Amino acid sequence: MNIELSILDWIQTLHTPFLDKIMVFITRLGDAGIIWIVLSIVLLLIPKTRKSGAVMVVALVVDVLLCNIVLKNLVARTRPYDVNTGVHLLVAKLHDYSFPSGHTAASFASVTALYLAGEKKLWKFALVLACLIAISRLYLYVHYPTDVLGGILFGVISGYLGYRKVLK
Incomplete structure (x- = not known):
């Protein structure tokens, strides 16, 4: 864990007032998965993208169950x-545990769902935002690097499971 704290401490040297505001804003987009929930609802409302929205919804539900309910409490990382x-x-x-990063997991569940559902342009935008959200969690010192990597992994798994449940 010392190397992880060293990485986080190094990231702290990059702080500027401007970056602080940007990173807080970016991380808030991921609070409770709100940006991804809103995007899912929008996709569900458009007939052409309804299946993609359904894949995202299922992926996000799997993510909440897997990451926030099971893994965070099982690992119980400070x-x-x-x-x-x-x-x-x-x-x-x-007030919850650190592993895995829920913001990152929800973000990558959404990206994976969009990619697998065939949203050719939207998944690229979502990937950029997901990466920024993941970086913000490190910048804000609320997650270890392995929490974010775990969030990516379990997010991708959740996105894949959402895709399999809805479209396969």
């Missing part, structure tokens, strides 16, 4: 700011 208490947080302390 957040980095609770280990290094000297860090100034730009967001409120969270």
Whole structure:
């Protein structure tokens, strides 16, 4: 875990007032998966993209069950700011565990769902946003790098399972 804290501490050296505001904004887009939920609803409302919206909804449900209910409580990893208490947080302390990153998992579940559902342009935009959300979690010192990597992995699995359930 020391190398992970070293990485997070190095990221802290990149802070600027402008980046602080941007990263807080980006991370808030992922709060409770709101950006992905809204996108799912929009896709469900458009007949041409309804199946893609359904894949996203199922992927997000699988993600919540797998990551937030099972894995976070099973692993019960302490957040980095609770280990290094000297860090100034730009967001409120969270009341759940660190592994995996739920913001990252929901983001990559959505990207994977969009990609597999054939949303040729939308998945690329979603991938950029998902990567920014993942980076914001490190920048804000609320997750370890392996939490984010775990979020990517379990997000991709959730997206694939959503796709399999709806379109296969």
